[in-house]
Amino acid sequence: MSSPMHQDKRVDQAAVTDESLMAAHEKLIGKQPDEKAHYKLAPLALLFLFSGLIFFGGTYLGRFSGHFHPKVYNEYAMPPKAGEVAAAPAVDPIVLGKAVYAQVCASCHQPNGMGLPPAFPPLAASEWVASEERAIRIVLYGLEGPIKVKGVDYNGVMPAAGPGSGFNLSPEKIAAVLTYIRQEWGNTSGPVTAAKVAEIKGKEGNRAAMKVAELEKLP
Amino acid sequence: MTNVPTHAASAEVTPTDTHARGPLLLLIGSGLLWLVISGVLALITAIQLRTPGFMADCAWLTHGRAQALRESTFIYGWLANAGLAVALWVLGRLGGSPLRGLNWAVIGTLFWNTALAVGLVGIATGDMSGFAFLQLPRYVLPAMAIAYAAIAVPGVLAWIGRRNDTTFAAQWYAVAALFILPWILAAAQLVLLWLPVRGVVQAIAATWYAQAAWTLWLAPLALAGAYFVVPKTAGKLMPNYDFASLGFWTLMFLGAWTGGRHLIGGPVPAWIATMAVMAGSMLIFHYLVVFLNLRIATGSSGEAAKYIRFGLLAYILVGVLELYTSFRSAALGVQFTFLAVALEQLALYGAVSMLFFGAIHFLVPRITSRPWASAGLAAGHRVLVSIGIVVLLVALCAAGSTQAGLLADAKVSFGEITQRIGLPLLGVISAYLLLLAANLLLLVNFLQTALAFSGPSVQPQTLFRQPAALEGSAT
Incomplete structure (x- = not known):
């Protein structure tokens, strides 16, 4: 069922139907990596990478957040302790x-x-x-x-x-x-x-x- | 495997597509018209950067206003209309039934574009709000939020009434984009324009909106098209698709948190800028998943795939560069220079627009049941727009890196810096000329295709090859 129009460059042909596209990908989601008791490397690597990114982001945030204090503007500074009055800067x-x-x-x-x-x-x-x-x-x-x-x-x-x-x-x-x-x-x-x-x-x-x-x- | 359609729904073009012809063509047509208008405005602003006196006597087109007009027509004219057309079409196709409630979309489109036009006149006469990505005056914004929701109605109905229990990545991104814009637009105009918060919080809210509009609205719209067109044209299963949902939710949760990178060095609490690094680094996972899933685009054939490959490359690059510029030391050399403009253009033109071009190229023959009027115009647009974007980015980067070096030197005056970047700015002007010419080609091709009512009617069966079933779909 091929016609000359099928080679027409003005139309992009689709390779697969919508139904099979959805059905095939849905099956991928249900599949567990340990099916048949062997792990695939790519999903594990991705999970490790994701954990690594969370670790990096969390550590960076902990280090440079100034404890989320609204008055800390310098990422290296720590918030003032409760009751502590900020020392007036020495004036020459x-x-x-x-x-x-x-x-x-x-x-x-x-x-x-x-x-x-x-x-x-x-x-x-x-x-x-x-x-x-x-x-x-x-x-x-x-x-x-x-x-x-x-x-x-x-x-x-x-x-x-x-x-x-x-x-x-x-x-x-x-x-x-x-x-x-x-x-x-x-x-x-x-x-x-x-x-x-x-x-x-x-x-x-x-x-x-x-x-x-x-x-x-x-x- | 057989090529004979077993039932009507498995044919490549169904009443689902032709039913939505009018409303979708209206959206795409308005989008392309705004794109050309935005191109003219971009040319004016680029010339003004090099020749400040250009149009300076015309109050409506002084640089600040022309710049706001260009940005607003591009985002709310071109990207919004085109993105909605793509999202509605994807949801209709994957929902399995003809789109319902299309009258809402038509009325919404008319109101959206009318409100935008009124807002643009407002900007030109001095009512602009002054917030990036949200320059439109406040009196049109409520109407725009409601009009957007109205256009989204058919998409939401298609999602709720979908035939399949299963969902597909393209649907997630499309539905998310439909719901997110009315929310962020309503929230942002409330806290910035109607009941403005004061002081530093205002800057934080403004950057939150600008970032969310890109990461939570425009990027999902673009990905909705890509996640549908790429596997359709490649005919392969997407690798690592089981991570697609994690990639989606990473974007949804963290996308807007990267806005703090615009506030580095500003009078905001340190954690806001630090949060951008955290969110940006975790978003790398999203970009990686998109890359892994859609890398089968290398095996796709056709014009649409060529646009999409360009767009995907740009999209991944944006993710990496957004993280890089979130670090304070890197931001020192990027903020307030043309490098920041280059990154924005890479995102909005290189990534989102190219992905939209690809999706539109794929969908227009399907909703009109007609091939594109001219293969030459289509290829011409793709080649010109690709070259235009590359020239634009190279020129902006050249100007930006020169600026970054000289601005840090107190001995160099601002006027001298402006003179030194004269040559790159000439490149920017020529890039915008190329892009305008390219988009005119696309507009002509589109109008010829959409308005060719008298042309020979083509049976979908002769126009489109019957697609096969994807391997692994059999139960």
Whole structure:
């Protein structure tokens, strides 16, 4: 029952009927590998491979899942323990101080710390910066009235920057910015701690701007 | 073994096929039309990548919109229509009775394509959603989910009312695809567009949908056709068929979990990206089973088998590459480059579309009872589309690997990178030209075949050789 059309390239011929296709494959599913008591190699190899893939996937997931914690973003990290407060990352006071200086101080004292006569005195090599007690008070409460720096008279008003002021800098930030200023532009004074700033703030309380006469009593 | 049909149902073409002619031709025809439209849009987007000023004055076709239009016409126009036609036909053939409820399919097809057209105008006028694979504006999506379910009705009825108690792998994949899209489309539009979840969860939901649309919807549609056509044309038992169901369920359980690979380096919990490696490595088993089962395609003859061999090779390759790019170190060089685009095109064009082309080539003469209008056009399409896909992938890989190297170098400016990949992008443009030409050939051939009502009517008995019974089927 062959006709010329059967060789027509425009039609793909089927080799088997649908019924036999389904019936033959159904029989394959029912067949157990140990029928007649001998195992076939391919099904066993496939099962071993599947188990191997499950093992690999499971191990990989266990190793790099971060215990499925929603706040673990790094696959090498472990979730924080219950009740554990994540330690605040250490902040370099020089980096923080430089940022605060650029934000708060630099507009008057200039990025190079040279100030802008006649109102804004320099910080570089300033004897006032070298005194920790005086410098902390000036930043906390501001300064009013004339001041002599490196033999030159300046007269301006420095606003307060401490807690509660317009800038509302925390003791940590004040300590950082003073630490930065006291080692920059050739200054060689030591670092200022936040505890020292908080101590002076506790001693002085809330008060008006400092005067030069008050500061000169301090070391 | 005899060649004389014992009863009507064992003939190669039965009323089962001719009964479904109209609805299936409508689906395939709409699909091919969208494919050509998508090809034009692909050409526009490819030219824009090389010449940014191209069509820049036309608000409807600026690059972002043209890209979304291309993707939406390709997935929801071409792949959806063609895949549904294949799935319905396979379920009808293997169900053993003529398809019932075909009116649902016709009305569903009209609504699906109308909603898609409205959605495309929405994208062009600025209503696109911005989620990959789900760019259509939300106001057409409920209609599309319902229309898809309506088109699926004949397939589900054929599955429920099947004559045989036994089932076949092609049926599993077809039925799964019919049920899965309405579910994922409804779920995704609910959590992304109607009641949007916030923050990182949104990105996770979007990648879940994009991955599920490919692994749980389009891949099963393509496999449904392949699992039917390959053994039919090869005339052999599929080796290791007893593992086919395990391969099927592996895909169903793990397919969507591989979406996390798109989120590597994003602000998502580490386990989501890690899960993609786990799922991807276990899916290797699925790809291996598909390869083992369908490797008899090497013995098939005919045009359809040639498409399917190409498609299967691409499909296996996609599985391996998806696993590879799930590893964080590999993703570093692939993410945000044309290599990622190449992988997507390998999946959607190289694998799914080629498997659809093969199935369509096999089924159209059976539902029309007519041979293809032209053997030359059919062969021309196959050759051009194969070359086009290969050129496209090579060009995208060349562009992508250049990008991957240069993007990691802070000293190279973005503009310079764009200039350096100018030549590969020219390759992409020529590939899309080839693909457009190829698909035009297919559209012409299809229209000539489908609309040749006045042509000589051919008796199925003279057109199709009576197939034999498969060895081992006798009880």
